[in-house]
Amino acid sequence: MSEIIGYNVDGQIVDTQSYAGGGIPIKFDNSKEALEIIRHSCAHLMAAAIKELYPDVKFFVGPAIEDGFYYDMRVSKSNGSKLGEDDLAAIEKKMKELALAKTAIVKINSTKSEVAAKYADDDLKQEVLKRIPDGAVSLYSQGGFEDICRGPHIPNTIFARFFKLTRIAGAYLGGDENREMLTRIYGTAYADKESLNEHIRIIEEAKKRDHRKLGTEMKFFTFDESVGVGLPIWLPNGSRLRSRLEHKLYRTHRLRGYEPVRGPEILKSDAWKTSGHYANYKENMYFTVIDDQEYGIKPMNCVGHIKVYQSEIRSYRDLPLKFFEYGVVHRHEKSGVLHGLFRVREFTQDDAHLFCMPSQIKENVYEILSFVDTLMNAFGFSYEMEISTKPTKAVGDDEVWEIATKALKDALDEKGLKYGIDEGGGAFYGPKIDIKITDALKRKWQCGTIQVDFNLPARFNLEYIDENNERKQPVMLHRAILGSFERFIGILLEHTAGELPFWIAPTQVVIIPIGEAHQEYAKEIYAKLLDMNIDSEIFSKNETLNKKIRNAEKQRVPMIIVLGDNEVANRGVALRDRRAREQKDISLDDFYSLVQTKLNEVNI
Template sequence: MEKEIIAFLDTEKIVDLQSVQSKNNLKEIYFDNSKESLEVIRHSCAHLMAQAIKILYPEAKFFVGPVIEDGFYYDFRVDSKINEEDLVKIEKKMKELAESKIEIGKYEISKQEALQKFQNDDLKQEVLLRIPDGQVSIYTQGDFEDLCRGPHVPNTKFLRFFKLTRVAGAYLGGDEKREMLTRIYGTAFADKESLKEYLTIIEEAKKRDHRKLGTELKLFTFDDEIGGGLPIWLSNGARLRSKLEQMLYRAHRIRGYEPVRGPELLKADAWKISGHYDNYKENMYFTQIDEQEYGIKPMNCVGHIKVYQSDVRSYRDLPLKFFEYGVVHRHEKSGVLHGLLRVREFTQDDAHIFCMPSQIKDQVSEILNFVDGLMKFFNFSYEMEISTRPQKAIGDLEIWEIATNALKEALDEKGLKYGIDEGGGAFYGPKIDIKITDALKRKWQCGTIQVDFNLPNRFKLEYTDTNNEKKQPVMLHRAILGSFERFIGILTEHCAGEFPFSIAPTAVGIIPISNNHIAYAQEINDMLLKLGVDCEIYDKNESLNKKIRIAEKQKLPMILVLGDEELEKRSVALRDRRAKEQKNLSLDDFITLIKEKTSEVYF
């Protein structure tokens, strides 16, 4: 069966059939599951949903309905309270409209005409405020029409394979000071099989949700009296995090990084020099101390610059590598906060490398090796993307070109493939973004490597070269995990709470069958603690099977059962969750096994 064309691609811009003037030199977009096709399908499905809502709730008024990474949503106002059960009847109406094969049309009017046309619709007025003067486009399907720049499929017959996934609240324009609208999320595909596969992943994702597992495994919590986006780490989560930090600490030291520590509060003058005050102020928190303005740091780079400036530097000192588990704060709107994945306070596994221009490629290459080892240990696949100069940027174009080419050359020499994100760089330099893929095939942006010629210039950093002349170093910004909070959230879902032995909050559960075996359990517990292995003794007055079930629910890597035979022979009955096996070992052999696990070099 021949595929149907639903739109065209003009360079990177999608042009739908309703808008195309000439097909010359345009690439066809067919009705399939390609990235471009899904963008058109999902955008159109958002309108299909809005049309169905308008029929079911005639008083409904609509704000915006964009395509997002894995689907779409629409924000709207309605008199009724819409819950998950209502999604079924909305879907039913959407299917009827899709099966009616309604033509989707388009016409254009001036912005002034649109303001007049929608004068009684305050949400449409809000949308028009965000649109430049000139012509605006309106898409129609049956009696329904909506402001939209497109693109859309030509007919609702292409919108048969969709699913509404959840209903939520969303502040108008993302501003928590404004009214709460209703938001419905959904997704759509070109065929039934792809939709079914996606929904299976969604169901598995619900089981793996780090917020759900975080509660079950007692890792972290949030409290309204403390404030949104400010995680509270419970004992289990603090142990997990500490083990991860210690593992990375050793890896950094082996690679020649020096630990440093900068203050969390800096005078606003420092942020003015760095450019954050002009370019990043809306994301920062400020306060007054002794009638001077201070800013809580959103990044660690300024503190590390001050470490560099604390001494006279020579070319013999370079590269200088500083790292810090730096606590930073960024202003996030409450509507975007999401468990550990989007918070207001977080800790970066941050590092800054000061080097000569001739050392950039080697340093980036070494960082890429570090990334590869770490991702392999956690069983993540990953890909890289170079982000280039954004519109809001500091520094000369020539400097940006030198920095961008250095990143490309480092990746090319290692034979690594990468994409280009035009305009996606930080305001002070281009970067490599490391995007990991988890067990559910979801992509996450975590680590980053950024080349920066601008901050060294702004802070007048210097080193003395071989000719005893003053030169300006290059600054590399580098984080591999991104932040401990976000990475732990992602890792929790990736491994469904079954953490690797080396970082598991509780690595070994010890179950004495009766009170006669508690002393032996405590002895083993003490031995393991000295090896840096956290344990828990299940010594409540409960049945053996219940103790084992409780320990298994905590997803412990290992469980030891101790009875008369184990006490007499000084052995253990080991249940290894990851190896999926049960066996008896002498206590000495078990301790040797633990020593091997805790002495492994991971990356």
């Protein structure tokens, strides 16, 4: 399409309200830059619609985000009740009316003091102004709606007509859980109808694949508020899946030279003060007092692994040392952001720490990247990488951060690997490479991470003896590939729609004996499969054959075998292979050979 929504001047995106004449036009398309402007403008369109429907509403902020937009507001219906999902349709209808009215969007230049006086009776606008430096302030108006905003925006509401409101949620004012809860409405917008429809299709597919729904159907996990929010309870099926993942990862860790270790779940606060977590991460931790001494439950595994390193004198000949742990950690996540397995308060990291000489950084980063590639290919994920640099809240000198950041960039550059930059997104103790995977619905998830850390070794006075018998400080590499078992399993369930690969499926075979006379044969097969490290289940309830098959299908079990008189007499099975989508009669020996092949089809 040829409509212009803004101008690119010296690489900067500005809107038609801000720029007079010249410039290179930006097409009205689905480029990242264009979508940001469209979505930001669509947030204002939504606010204008809500203002017409609920005149007493007060607005906080309404930014564009990675896949859409949202607006935070204080709003209620005429009867005093809160807005709900059922109200989104009416808001969308009003938005469509306003968009098709082709109302001009006008920029108003003002000052902070003038705007503060104009909105003297609006406490939420005063909160917005607190976050804006003194001086020039702009507002944007369209019809009867106006809001404080720096822009840029499209010139007319007609360019914001392809939108969809997706959900309604609560959001603390300014992200502070001690402040009031506002209403947040999310939506998305595109430059054309086709792109919007494709996005809606993906949303609907995502609902079908929701890991919370699948986890319930497949009996993987549950949550119980009487135990605590954000604390998953793993049922037998889910626990078997986790065990299979852990077993596979244990073997490949050992083959790659990692040693298993285990740190304590709770450490004295003095250790967290030394590490910097107490000063920089305390609000995310849980603390308790034992014998008048404060302890912190670990939110990360690094301090425990540091103590393993310090347990004996280390030589340069020992390096690199690679320690790994399936470490259970606890983090005080706000209740408003808890979401199934994606955001919980207790989770298990596939965590590792490598201690090496500075000259060994690149080779060990390469090894980790090789590990990442092997695992992502095994699960069918494509991925990309992003380097996150020093955040505002950090420990260590700028010079040390620059050395660590350069080490990561050099490692990726020398391998010719592409990566993005997330300015200020690093951990407080070091820069990192984030591994972002793409699932079957083209959604991106941040899972694995590689961090170069000079700061914690210095804070804990870590040393090794070099070839000249001198004491030197090692470098510490923090590394997780799956990120956490909980979040990764949630992503994997949605990626596969619950159709997990045979080699990690919690129940790989369901055995259905037709009658009592076939039970012993079923038990024989069950015992053999268990000996082969294959999990199976005998469906022996007094139910019809069709119902047993339906129950197995509902749990997405890869293989179902039915046993009747012919199968017992011929030492065979009637096989229904869900993955291959075929049914056939095969001998028992061929069946064992088949499942053994399936079990070993992924070698990680």
